[in-house]
Amino acid sequence: RKEVEQDPGPFNVPEGATVAFNCTYSNSASQSFFWYRQDCRKEPKLLMSVYSSGNEDGRFTAQLNRASQYISLLIRDSKLSDSATYLCVVPYNAGNMLTFGGGTRLMVKP
């Protein structure tokens, strides 16, 4: 089993739609998690940190289910500019080694 698994997509959604991605992980010791966003031909950048049960930032909500070892990212009222690849990140080794999932590609269409 991979350490961090994501559905690669692509998810094709119309503007204004709500879309959700899941990520499963194998390290039960991880204390917090991250969602990164990567635009085409650019470097990954932090979108949200996920502590305790979850986090919300505007149209973005991240939730954590420790019992089932999965993290989700919900995007409401999606915009064209949300089109990107979303990477789930799980820290290992006391939070010092970041392991990335394969990413989920989102395409928002007019």
Added chain:
Amino acid sequence: DAGVIQSPRHEVTEMGQEVTLRCKPISGHDYLFWYRQTMMRGLELLIYFNNNVPIDDSGMPEDRFSAKMPNASFSTLKIQPSEPRDSAVYFCASTPGGYAEAFFGQGTRLTVV
């Protein structure tokens, strides 16, 4: 701070040649990571350093790859000899550690022909 700085941005080389990628982490960050990204395999961790010491190099694909961090402000990833299957984008990232955010450089796009 200027962020994580990588050079070169693009590198095209012939098979068999030595390639050296360079990285300057953010000042004060104790951890430095080298990742490789391809369409097929996604973002793979190659090696990471803590206070200039290599901690985990299990992701380094083979002996042709080596990485060094001679001081807190500089690291290199070397491929010798290079092969076409090494073509990828190589990212360097740094973080203070302890569940903190990692910051990435803009990457080096390597093409081996």
